[in-house]
Amino acid sequence: MKEKKLWGGRFDSAPSSLMIRIGESISFDKELYAHDIEGSISHSRMLKRIGILTESEQRKIETGLVQIRKEIDSGKFEFKIENEDIHMSIESRLTELLGDLGKKLHTGRSRNDQVSQDVRLYIKSEIHSILVLLLDLLSVWVKKAETHTKTIIPGYTHLQIAQPIRASHYFLSHFWANLRDFEDFYSAYERADELVLGSGALAGVNYQTDREFLRKDLQLNRLSENSMDAVSQRDHIFKFLFASSQFMIHVSRFCEEIILYTSQEFSYFKLPDHLTTGSSIMPQKKNPDVAELIRGKAGRVVGNLTHLLVMVKGTPLSYNRDFQEDKIPLFDTVKQIKICAEGIRDMVEGIQIFPENATKSLRNGFSTATDLADWLVSAKGIPFRSAHEIVGELVKHCSVKGYDLFTIPSGERGQIHAVLTDPGYEAAISLETSCDKKDVYGGTSLSRQKEQIKKAKAKLNELTKKLKSLESKGKK
Template identity: 45%
Template sequence: MTKLWGGRFEGQSENWIDEFGASISFDQALAKQDILGSLAHVKMLGHTGILTEQETTDIQTGLLAVQKKLTEGDLQFSIENEDIHLNIETFLHEEIGAVAGKLHTGRSRNDQVATDMHLYLKDIVQETIKKIRTFRKVLVKTAEAHIETIMPGYTHLQHAQPISFAHHLMAYYGMLKRDQERFEESLKRIDISPLGCAALAGTTFPIDREYSAKELGFSAIYENSLDGVSDRDFILEFLSNSSIMMMHLSRFCEELILWCSHEFQFIELTDTFSTGSSIMPQKKNPDMAELIRGKSGRVFGNLFGLLTVLKGLPLAYNKDLQEDKEGMFDTAHTILTSLEIMAGMIQNMKINTDIMEKSTEKDFSNATELADYLAGKGMPFRQAHEIVGKLVLQCTKQGIYLQDIPLEEYQNVTPLIEADIYDALASRTAVKRRNSLGGTGFEQVRKAVNHALKELSDSNT
């Protein structure tokens, strides 16, 4: 079969070479966008008089017929036509004959594929923003129900200070808010049309790039044709933003995995998001959380893969750029599915509030409370820190905790300690009193939750 670009060539390539060079196995995912781009392009060609009214109508009719077949699943893509562009053009030729060849007037596959990817990512990023927002709603609603649920706060995975569970959840709310903002900000760099940049230098035909951009819903056009066909920054930015978000999801999943272990028992994931063992009947494994944690690696890899492809490419188009798509498609699928699963896991998990709170009562996470208590009585904090450290050491040797030390012993250490020390050492008191702006105090967490609810009530947030 003669290639659509084959006029320059005498020989025929072998099938295995065609298979290696073809991208149709994956870039068929751009079929919808490719047809939309062609519809806008032919309309522009008619608008500028480059094609006759009849030619324009014939091509539009043919493209709409191909679009209908695509929607109905009636198109069979072939490796012989190597990519989505040549496949669609072949289908169009089958519909309307030789006039189909006039569709490619004033454009190249270089600006065509770039246009397809801009359209694709515009849709994906908007869908991602919606799913992030849905997950943020789940987080804040769960937090609203657990403002006064107490859990250990950790540093170095060691009990540090007791905190509100809602406060912990709202930390992830903040991360997801920043993730959403990054995707929103990236849209202005995705929402640019390269159509009409042609191969690299523009075209001699009197095209109207602003017209076709408007037809496709783009808010701007590339001002430099070389940049328009060679730019993949918008994909890198998508992969980067996705990587940061997946890192956040992975951190959260790591905690969920710990929390539902026998050692913690803070939460229980529903059966929907768990699996069993083929040999151990008792097992309930947090596989969905583990998969998201694992899939973060493939998203990171897609980012580094494209960075590596691009780092040595001269302007303008190079066949290496065929490697820009599979990682983009994979990342898009991965993040959209991960967000949906995360929202479901958090919305439906069982939270063992009693176990969470009890885990703060037999530890030394109230040590800072004692140091703050002494500092509040006028003792320099460094001196208070040293005294409390020695008391903790003494307790560990005796197998007791700070709240178990008799008042008389406390007063032998320093007369600043009075009977109210035991209330100060209580986990609930410790959390309640940390009322600094952005702190874990119940009043501050309630303000944060209410602020988040107000944010989410705004359809643009």
Template identity: 45%
Template sequence: MSEQKSGANKMWGGRFTTAPAEIMKKINPSIGFDYRLYRQDIAASKVHARMLARQGIIGEADNEAIQAGLDQILKEIEESRFTFSVDLEDIHMNVEARLKEIVGEPAGRLHTARSRNDQAVTDVRLWMRDAIDGLDAVVQELQRALIERAGEHVETLMPGFTHMQVAQPVTFGHHLMAYVEMFGRDRQRLAGARERTNICPLGAAALAGTAFPIDRHFTAEQLGFSAPTENSMDSVASRDHIVELLFCCSMLAVHLSRIAEEITLWCSDGFRFIALSDAFTTGSSIMPQKRNPDAAELVRGKTGRVVGSLNALLMTVKGLPMTFMKDMQEDKEPMFDALETVQLCVEATTGMIRDLTVRPDQMRSFLERGFPTATDLADWLVREGGIPFRDAHHITAKVVARAEAKGCTLSALDIESMRDVDPRITEKVYSVLAPEHSVNSRRSYGGTSPEVVREAIARANARWL
């Protein structure tokens, strides 16, 4: 983006006679970031001009000149031949000033029956629609990667953890499918945010509407909005559509951070459940043996940046009276940054999921620790002995203590030691103490048995992909 410098700011006509202070030239303009809205600004202006001509507010010749001029500006920007001026503050005035250079007097009629207040928020809503659609597509691709890898590992045993302690056997496929559900809810939230974003504020003007006989329903329809906004003051004063999007991004980033944390743990020497290739790891400048899961660590780290954008905008809008305040200019930078950051993190996570190599033997070895089939023993006592579960829980705890004292697994503990705890335990108990049996027995809807996980994968393919 280039910059041109000029003399006094002439945007405000006769009301201002001197140039702004030098510091105002630094703090006031938004063109440094809102230039990204040029496509949306031009599209909305073209529709606005057509509506004005359709309503007889401007002549058709003026509309045709405006349409041609805006098309030329779009081409200039896309071909990097457009000069953005800080003195013109924002994308709206930059486009309007260039339009005047191209078509002359008709350019001055374009701003009839609108304000930069409704113009800006219309541009942002148009941009958000595209951004949400783009983000949804990459999250869907992440789900696809997870579902594909889950399908490869519906029978790969691993420990499930609570409190980071070995809890019960699960399958790696089941574990991955948990994230498919999380990211599915993220997509649902994004869809809801898009629906609430997709209303058109254009025509609200500065805050009170306009005396010109405009057709806001035509404008909304032409821009692909579901309807015009209902209240002109709310139209220009509210930023909750951006706040909601930033919350959606923050929740998505938190979910990405959780799987990134697990990838980091699984790559560590303490686990070694998976390995990432050179494509998603880095080395150390001093320790030649190191292979660091930096992609996962950066995904985890960038979550704070996304959540920070949400907090920044909440603090900006929390104390604003009706209607538009210049504070609202601070809505765009966190929005742009959060969307770009979270999309980058989604794509990096998708890459890691497709790249990782699973180490089933190492996962299986963890099932020799922590007595993960203790619950299966308690359930067996309930089924076979008719023992109330709380009593069975107590008996199982004592059996676990025996195994722990002998330094063996439950399946390796001799029957005499078990019967010393409770004589109702028989040799049949060994049929439920293997991790494979534990996993295969968990056939409840949403459970971890391979059969159920395959069904879940089929449903997920139909639901999300």
């Protein structure tokens, strides 16, 4: 005879094998066990507070839940597909330990508000871990920038050499993007920082549930305002998955740059051996696999966001069984973000730069052509459009003859326009001078790089304080 379900009172027969197999989520939602037990302990304390449990009963239930947590931690807990999910698995084991007393725990609670609370607690916990990793990554960006304020590399548009930039400017550009990622993950933490227990299945519960007590006991920031909204919407997961997708888009672009700049054709960067792999057939190969794998995982994480958006789209309020599937993309994304943040950090720290190769590309790419045109405007009074045309003719001549702006003889410059033989020409095309002319707030000049690094360090201090405030709040 098939074992009767905890919810099986109104059914004449047990679920079929198909129903059990298609309906189970214990294979993946066991990830929530610590948060489910945390919520259940607080719920039991609240039941004691409103007179559903005696002090002795509550103490036994809490002790039982702690024992179950230890069993799961140690790998001794037996998960059974017949129990469907983590909530029923824990409740069934509690009933094994305590008999009918274990059946009292679910008083005034539905799995709808229970799982919604579990996931919020999970997201908060995992975001905290992610913020720690991101803060470390941000620190490494700043350290790398500080080391390379005087290293000049090409800046690109359309993957064509555009203008010289200081390498520090390049590294800081990624710092500011990942800083926004930190702030967006922090915002997702705040979205999840909500008490939804007491919402029941959808309409609230028939008990005087002390939601404010639960909020304080679980150290949550606020109460949900509407029970239907609380159990049916998945904004807290959306927000986390969007922050994750944005982070992966940002780092995938850096990975692409690593892949390009470490190639033989560019040779600006070199990764340490421990972050690369070889080929099974070509002995000379050194492949940037960490960068390639993270670039590939970006599509996986964006796909997880799409998965959830499409799954929730069009579902009527409030809860639907479709929502059981919301945890699969969530759990996977958490794992991917953690390992990718670690991978990016290690690559940034390990990158070796070859300035001589960067300089060669800057010269061959006519990277200071705009500076030369601006010199014709500011020093010689030539209208910009005319200056643009003169320099364009010069670049065309160099391209045909195999020169760059630094190697073309003065006489040949004079054939294009007499002003190009002026002694100020060499200074106008200087790579370093080009950078230092960009002396605007946020620009690549040396003074602005020092200013930007100082600002970045101040931001790091600010984020460190934010993180410490979360950690102090989380200590019970």
